[in-house]
Amino acid sequence: MKWIKLLTKNKIPYYIYKIKKEDFIILNKNNSNAMIILSGIIAITKVFHNKELLPIAILDRNNILIRGSKEAKTYYKIVALEKTYILTLNKDLLNKSNNILININLLNSYNKTIDKYEAMNHIMSQKQIKHRILQLIFTICLQFGKVESQKIFIPFKLSNKNIAILTGTSENTVNKVIRKIYQQGIIKDYSNKVISINNILDLNLK
Known part of the structure; x- marks a missing residue:
């Protein structure tokens, strides 16, 4: 996979996590890692202190997450809709990279992720x-x-x-x-x- 090859070549450390279908992970304000989806599909919801849920996006391969919620007692819940592999790494190391291929792939991942956020906004705009x-x-x-x-x-x-x-x-x-x-x-x-x-x-x- 291109991300693994790029990071390995540039000696940027990373970890890969497997999330089984219907399993989930939590991102809160203490999260300091970037997360790149290598394969699979995840659903993201924002969970407020009163347990109210706000759908955020459905993401898949090469989409990227940079941070958890900045609000106290609020967090993001990531649920795997199918078996998913997520690559995580220090976001500061990623942002400081001078490798042009990493920066191009990072920009492309950002753009694809924004499209998925906009799609969910369109869904939630439906009144009925x-x-x-x-x-x-x-x-x-x-x-x-x-x-x-x-x-x-x-x-x-x-x-x-x-x-x-x-x-x-x-x-x-x-x-x-x-x-x-x-x-x-x-x-x-x-x-x-x-x-x-x-x-x-x-x-x-x-």
Whole structure:
């Protein structure tokens, strides 16, 4: 992988962590490392002191995280939606690097990460919960979907619990909405929590 090769070549120390599906890690104000996703998919939420959750982004390969929350009693929770490998290193060493390839890759990772943050902001801007859930599903299909036999499907199990977290609603509400849009034919398959859509051009979102 390019990050491992670049860091090894420039003698910048790093560590690699494996996060199993549904496992999580916490980032708080004491976090001083940069984190680069080598493979896998993670969901990030901001957890406030009253336990309220704010969805932040869904990130994958080559996206980057630089710091935890600066606010007291507030932290970021990173949940693996599938098996994920994360590279961590001292952010000061990364920022001080004079290697042009590292800086180019760092800039590209920043830009890709910002796009993912903007996508989540767009999802949360939907006032109706149904539209918010649909926007989440379509965004995930666009970012991570696989096309097979004229069908696009999400290549990992997306639980109703995670949909609730990523749309800022309750799991009970998600159950009702998912059941309704499945019956309407918006989602063509929902077996084993693997979502697929047969023909996105024929969708009726009313």
